[in-house]
Each structure stands twice: as structure tokens, then as C-alpha cells.
Amino acid sequence: MEWRKLREQQEDALSVFAAKNANSFGRLVPEEKCPIRTDFERDGNRILYSMEFRRLRHKTQVFFNAKNDHICTRMEHVLNVGSIAVTIARTLNLNQDLTYAIALGHDLGHAPFGHSGERVLDKCMKRLDGSAGFQHELHSLRVVEKLATRISREKINDNCGLNLTFEVKDGIVSHCGEKYNEYVLTRDLSKTPETLRNIKKRGALPYTLEACVVRLVDKIAYVGRDIEDAVRVRLMDMKDIPGDIRNELGNTNGEIINSLVCDLVENSYGKDCIQLSPAKGEALEKLINENVRLIYKADKITRYEKIAENTMEGLFHSLLESLADMERLQASDMKVHRMFYNFIMDKNYDKKERDAQKVIDFIAGMTDSFAQSCFEEIYWM
Known part of the structure; x- marks a missing residue:
């Protein structure tokens, strides 16, 4: 039948x-x-x-x-x-x-920290290219089509x-x-x-x-x-x-x-x-x-948003800088850097793909707690 x-x-x-x-x-x-x-x-x-x-x-x-x-x-x-x-x-x-x-x-395709995280990633992309940005609906499509x-x-x-x-x-x-x-x-x-x-x-x-x-x-x-x-x-x-x-x-x-x-x-x-x-x-x-x-x-929400914004911006700029040296990224003592390297290798990116987009793809897939732990690993003195 x-x-x-x-x-x-x-x-x-x-x-x-x-x-x-x-x-x-x-x-x-x-x-x-x-x-x-x-x-x-x-x-x-x-x-x-x-x-x-x-x-x-x-x-x-x-x-x-x-x-x-x-x-x-x-x-x-x-x-x-x-x-x-x-x-x-x-x-x-x-x-x-x-x-x-x-x-x-x-x-x-939603980023960590809800719409606050979405706004931060959008702002980070627009700083590099005014015609670019991040919208979770479009990224949801990217997730199911590629990531x-x-x-x-x-x-x-x-x-x-x-x-x-x-x-x-x-x-x-x-x-x-x-x-x-x-x-x-x-x-x-x-x-x-x-x-x-x-x-x-x-x-x-x-x-x-x-x-x-x-x-x-x-x-x-x-x-x-x-x-x-x-x-x-x-x-x-x-x-x-x-x-x-x-x-x-x-x-x-x-x-x-x-x-x-x-x-x-x-x-x-x-x-x-x-x-x-x-x-x-x-x-x-x-x-x-x-x-x-x-x-x-509300005041409680907007105050915590500042923590979320700092976390997302810190991750974006650090990971973007790390792409300048792929060998160093692969051999890094930081777990988050090695994971980022493996993520890039796994996704088989086209050579025309922008580094900023690779960073966005990696960060947007994180949970709130994982984003926080990655931020702490990178910036802990």
C-alpha cells in the first residue's frame, strides 16, 4: 500500500x-x-x-x-x-x-538573548557594511538552507x-x-x-x-x-x-x-x-x-540588555579578528576559537563568503549560556 x-x-x-x-x-x-x-x-x-x-x-x-x-x-x-x-x-x-x-x-535563526541579541548583530554588520544586517527571519531561512x-x-x-x-x-x-x-x-x-x-x-x-x-x-x-x-x-x-x-x-x-x-x-x-x-x-x-x-x-530588562549587548559585541569583534590567522585559530588554547575553526571547516563556505557572515553564523547559533561562557573565556583576565 x-x-x-x-x-x-x-x-x-x-x-x-x-x-x-x-x-x-x-x-x-x-x-x-x-x-x-x-x-x-x-x-x-x-x-x-x-x-x-x-x-x-x-x-x-x-x-x-x-x-x-x-x-x-x-x-x-x-x-x-x-x-x-x-x-x-x-x-x-x-x-x-x-x-x-x-x-x-x-x-x-534567533540569536542568543532574543531581540536584544538580534539588534546587536544587526548593528555589528551594519558598521562593516551599511547594506548588510541581521534579521532573524532571514537567518532562519539561511539556517534551514545551509547551516x-x-x-x-x-x-x-x-x-x-x-x-x-x-x-x-x-x-x-x-x-x-x-x-x-x-x-x-x-x-x-x-x-x-x-x-x-x-x-x-x-x-x-x-x-x-x-x-x-x-x-x-x-x-x-x-x-x-x-x-x-x-x-x-x-x-x-x-x-x-x-x-x-x-x-x-x-x-x-x-x-x-x-x-x-x-x-x-x-x-x-x-x-x-x-x-x-x-x-x-x-x-x-x-x-x-x-x-x-x-x-x-522595563528598567530591569534594559539593564540586563547592556550585559547581553556587551557579550555579543565582544564575541563578534574577537571572533572576527581571529579569522586573520586560521592556523593560529586552529591551534588556539581557547576552546571557543578551536570550535569556531571547526565550525568554519564543517560548513564548507564559498570563497566569496564574508568573514563577518561566518562570525554571525557561529554566534547566532549559540545558546545564551554558551555565549556567556565563550565571552568569559575570551576576556577573562
Whole structure:
């Protein structure tokens, strides 16, 4: 029995707006099909089993190096997005496997120390080249296309990363959750695999509705959970949120998620778009802005950001300088230098690749604690 083909045939019952495995642009490097799993499901497995995904467990979501086991990490956020997004996809009769794969992979390119680390790496790159920079969505695409490795039956590394399907890669690079006022998403059906080769900045609309779901759910998943964590560490109280927002969305993370998910389904069902009602969309934007004021720019957060910035800048400049002498880097007494050398050798970089990009690739893959330990090894007197 050809189980995969049977499952692909079952996708005929999905919404006319759903992405189908049979219509996929496929992979950059053609592969033999799995006898059971669809391509989108297989992509989700590849992401889940990757080293890059495992390291999300020790990367910051909002609160740096939290000692409280109940504080959200980057991995937990990703799993939350996956859970919420699949619930929506199931209800809207969209492709659940594609939705889950995009959700699992959307933050693979996040740097240590969350968005603070992202801003530092962006600043470091722009100092060297004003046209360059670092954006975690674009780096997530780079991770799955080049930096991540997988073990297949034929070879260990085919130099195409996880070799995911176009639809999953597009959803990953198009997931931008930083547009607070965005609550109506339409898909861009003009995109092709060539589009991904030329992408330079964040914000482009996704190719599939499944990716639109993940893009909106990214905000739904973090806004209430960040408040929940901030209350837990006594940074704020839920009553600090204006009453009109709480009346519209709810008083707990669970209530906020439930009200937004129900509204999204009601306003998106049977339509070629993913959207919230104006009332819920505007309330979500207001709530995120309250999070910025009460949490992301809180004194405790901004003070620790300075430590994170110093760590990231110190690593960037030291590792960039170390590339001036590869033999010395290989024979260095410092473990971090030897690891950096092995990392470069393992990635088989093109000769045209800039040294700064190699440094970014290495640092962005670090966990918070590993970045701190590397900084201390380099700068400890």
C-alpha cells in the first residue's frame, strides 16, 4: 500500500485555499519520497530533530537567563505557536502538517538573548557594511538552507541544509511578527522559489494561508504569555493593563488566546485571507504596545540588555579578528576559537563568503549560556 499517496489524496477534502503536497514547488534538491509521510510532515520532523531546534530550549524569549523553570523559553514559544496554529488550521480545514512545520521552524535563526541579541548583530554588520544586517527571519531561512545538517541514508551533509520544501521555507522567512498593527493577511501567490533567493528584508507576505496563520499566531502566542511571565517575576500586575483592553481580550493568557483564536476563525472561515475583526485586531495592537511599555522597556530588562549587548559585541569583534590567522585559530588554547575553526571547516563556505557572515553564523547559533561562557573565556583576565 502506498500510504503517502493515500494521504495526499485525502488532502482533496481540504479547503480550496489550503496548500496541497501534490501542488508543492518541492525541494531544491530532489529526493526519494517517504513511503508514509507527506513532504510537509517530513519537513516538520527534520526541523524537530535538528540540533538548531534543540538549542532553542536555552535561548531567551523575553527574560534573560531566567532561573525560574516556569519562565517561557524560545522553544516553548515555538511549541505554543505550533499548538495554536494547528488548532486554527484544523478548524479552517487548512494543511495542518504545513502549518506545524512552519511554526516549528519560524525562530530557528534567533540569536542568543532574543531581540536584544538580534539588534546587536544587526548593528555589528551594519558598521562593516551599511547594506548588510541581521534579521532573524532571514537567518532562519539561511539556517534551514545551509547551516543545519541532517544525516540521511546516502550522505551526512548534502550542503543544502535540511532541504525543506519551498512552502515551509517561505513560511519561515515570511513569519515577521514585529508588525503590531497587522491583523489582516492575504497570501502572495506570485512568489516562486526564485523569490527566496532574492529576499533581502523582512515583511513580505507569505505564499500560503498556512503561513499567514503562523504569522498572526506568533503575536497571539507571545503577547499574553509575556504578561504572564512578567507577573510571575513581579515586574508588573495584570491590572496595569488598561481596562478597555482587558474587557476586549481577557484577564489571563488563556482568555486572551481563546478570544483571539475564536475571533480569527470567525472572520477567516471560508475566506482567502487570515484576519481578526477590527475590534480584536486593534486591541491586540494596543496590548502589544502595553507590553513594550511595561515589559520590554522595563528598567530591569534594559539593564540586563547592556550585559547581553556587551557579550555579543565582544564575541563578534574577537571572533572576527581571529579569522586573520586560521592556523593560529586552529591551534588556539581557547576552546571557543578551536570550535569556531571547526565550525568554519564543517560548513564548507564559498570563497566569496564574508568573514563577518561566518562570525554571525557561529554566534547566532549559540545558546545564551554558551555565549556567556565563550565571552568569559575570551576576556577573562
